[in-house]
Structures are given as structure tokens and as C-alpha cells.
Amino acid sequence: MAISAQKIKELIKKQFPQADIEIIDTAGDSNHYSATITAHEFKGLSRVEQHKMVYKALEGAMDGNNGILHALALQTKIK
Amino acid sequence: MNDTVKAKIQTIIDQNDVVLFMKGNSKMPQCGFSSRVAGILNYLEVNFKDVNVLEDDEIRQGIKDFSDWPTIPQLYVKNVFVGGSDIITEMTMSGELDDLLATKKVSFSQEAATKIREENS
Numbered sequence: 001m002a003i004s005a006q007k008i009k010e011l012i013k014k015q016f017p018q019a020d021i022e023i024i025d026t027a028g029d030s031n032h033y034s035a036t037i038t039a040h041e042f043k044g045l046s047r048v049e050q051h052k053m054v055y056k057a058l059e060g061a062m063d064g065n066n067g068i069l070h071a072l073a074l075q076t077k078i079k
Numbered sequence: 080m081n082d083t084v085k086a087k088i089q090t091i092i093d094q095n096d097v098v099l100f101m102k103g104n105s106k107m108p109q110c111g112f113s114s115r116v117a118g119i120l121n122y123l124e125v126n127f128k129d130v131n132v133l134e135d136d137e138i139r140q141g142i143k144d145f146s147d148w149p150t151i152p153q154l155y156v157k158n159v160f161v162g163g164s165d166i167i168t169e170m171t172m173s174g175e176l177d178d179l180l181a182t183k184k185v186s187f188s189q190e191a192a193t194k195i196r197e198e199n200s
Contacts (some may be wrong), residue, residue: 048148049168055149071112074165 002030003061008072015057016041019079026073034073042078050076084141092158096129096185101144101152105129112164113152119171120154122195124188126182157183173194 005023012021012035019039026032035054042050051074058072092098097120105111105117105127120127132139132151143149146160154161156179161167170176177192 047169048160048162051146051162052165075169 004030006056008033008035008061009019010038011059011061012054012057015053026071032071032073035076036075036077037079038077040079042076047076080141084137085145086136088141088145089158091128091130092155096157096183097125097127098130098155098158099127099152100130100132100138100155101130102133104131110151112150115148115156115164116167118151119167119176123171123176123180123191125185146200156185157188158176172199 005025008023009021012019016037016039019041020039022036024034026034037054042052045053054074054076099105099113099116099120101108101110101113101117103113105121108114108117117129130138132142139151142151142153146153148160148163150163152162154167161179162170167176167190170179171192174192174196176188177189180187
């Protein structure tokens, strides 16, 4: 299964309108990405909570064995 | 996730100080992300219980509901969810993992932890 970098960016932008979002297709297969997201919404949250916010923004794209996005190496930063 | 799976998971994390739900086991990880976290724990000489989710589909699905976290591996220290591969890697490099282990009185090699940062800086 696969998802485009553009689609990931759209999903994240929906939840974090002013965030800086950088997405790299690390394996060239539209299935393994790394993303760096800098957003003010992360302020005061633990890393786990920050990452959970991003996973929720992806609306289940990663859930389950047939999640359409297999691997997303995530880095979150506070704006 | 039914209650028996939830209880099964709760028991594992209650009975072991450090638990890594992973694909494969600590000697033979079967996924890059699981291998990375197991590798870090082994290098830091942390005793941990490895739970191979590939051998138990109930736990493989249940753990994601249990922690509200969509991916494997998942690390628990003193039955608190700490994070997956990205977070544990970041915490190792920042020294936060050392602090957490020390605070929770989990033995590890401080020397190895410092060495990891030197080698990767």
C-alpha cells in the first residue's frame, strides 16, 4: 500500500495549519517516509503526546497491519 | 480489544520492569525499528522482557489499542509507555533515556550510554 508525500502533508496541514512540514520518501516506495514537523501546538506536550497528535492527523493511515503507511520516522519540534 | 487481551498485556508490564513489544525477539529482531530499540537496550545492558508480537496476533493488535499508539515496537518502563523507535532513539541521543532509567531505578551502563552519544555525534 502507498501514500503520497503530498497527501501526508495535506493531512498534517489540516491539523497544524501554521506548521513547517518536511517530508522525505526514504525508500522511494511511497511507503517509508521521514517527517519533521515544527508546530506551536506541541508546546508543553511530551514527545509521545506530540507524536500521537501527528498520528491522529493521519486519520488512521498507519493503523493496523494493512495501514497504508508502513513506516513514518517522525521528528517533532516546537515552534 | 477484549478484556482478556488487556489483562494479558497488563500482567506482562506489571511483572517486568522493562518490556519491549517488538517484531522478533531481542536476539533475532525481524524489523528495522524493533532491531534498533532492542539494540539500544542491549548495548546499554538493560535487562528487558521481549514480547514477540508476531507470535501473538491478539497482542499485536491489542497493544496498539492499549497504548493508543499505532506502531511496533513499543517500550514500557515500570509499566509506563515510553515510546517507539523514533522517540527512544531521540531520548538516547539527548540523554533523556538515561535520566528515565536512573529515575525509575532500572540498571544500565552509563558508560555505554555516553559512548553511544560520542559515536553518533
